[in-house]
Amino acid sequence: xxxxxxxxxxxxxxxxxxxxxxxxxxxxxxxxxxxxxxxxxxxxxxxxxxxxxxxxxxxxxxxxxxxxxxxxxxxxxxxxxxxxxxxxxxxxxxxxxxxxxxxxxxxxxxxx
Amino acid sequence: xxxxxxxxxxxxxxxxxxxxxxxxxxxxxxxxxxxxxxxxxxxxxxxxxxxxxxxxxxxxxxxxxxxxxxxxxxxxxxxxxxxxxxxxxxxxxxxxxxxxxxxxxxxxxxxxx
Numbered sequence: 001x002x003x004x005x006x007x008x009x010x011x012x013x014x015x016x017x018x019x020x021x022x023x024x025x026x027x028x029x030x031x032x033x034x035x036x037x038x039x040x041x042x043x044x045x046x047x048x049x050x051x052x053x054x055x056x057x058x059x060x061x062x063x064x065x066x067x068x069x070x071x072x073x074x075x076x077x078x079x080x081x082x083x084x085x086x087x088x089x090x091x092x093x094x095x096x097x098x099x100x101x102x103x104x105x106x107x108x109x110x111x112x
Numbered sequence: 113x114x115x116x117x118x119x120x121x122x123x124x125x126x127x128x129x130x131x132x133x134x135x136x137x138x139x140x141x142x143x144x145x146x147x148x149x150x151x152x153x154x155x156x157x158x159x160x161x162x163x164x165x166x167x168x169x170x171x172x173x174x175x176x177x178x179x180x181x182x183x184x185x186x187x188x189x190x191x192x193x194x195x196x197x198x199x200x201x202x203x204x205x206x207x208x209x210x211x212x213x214x215x216x217x218x219x220x221x222x223x224x225x
Contacts, residue, residue: 036214041200041221043202043204043217043218043219044202046214101157102154104153105154
């Protein structure tokens with residue numbers, strides 16, 4: 001699975017959009033981009049995933065560049081409850097021996 | 113009710129004691145995982161199981177063992193606890209389909225004195 005690089009920390013004003021970048025320059029054509037978040041000491045929570053097209057759900061939007069070497073998770077109207085560590089993971093989506101791994105992620109602080 | 117439950121939620125034990133952490137899930141997933149998290153670090157995989165008869169070591173399995181008693185239950189044991197096993201432990205499940213996001217339990221905070 002491709003390696004990802006994320007900034008260690010970011011901050012955002014409440015009500016503004018939070019844009020969290022992820023670099024995955026070695027991504028392969030069949031690898032998906034997944035995002036999870038972990039709110040202080042709770043279990044990580046799945047947010048969204050995508051392959052090529054931009055994706056949106058009730059939690060966030062995922063923008064993947066055309067060359068797929070980077071992506072951005074967008075929280076359109078950040079709230080204080082969005083303060084968390086956000087993990088970007090790249091992996092092949094297939095049946096079989098997928099072993100999910102989590103790096104250190106980006107610590108997002110949403111301030112009033 | 114939570115999809116993935118862990119017991120106990122907090123535990124303090126002494127060096128050398130045997131301790132078991134338990135995980136149950138109602139997602140109906142085949143795959144279950146145990147991770148540990150140390151302050152400021154990401155999650156590290158201890159053991160994982162793709163079905164009841166399948167047990168695999170993760171990157172940090174030394175000092176730990178697991179038992180998959182049923183599809184819904186996956187327990188983690190520390191045979192002889194040591195202080196550097198003090199950490200936050202998470203159980204997770206995952207479906208076996210092509211898009212298998214994981215669902216995590218609330219965590220067990222273990223302190224070994």
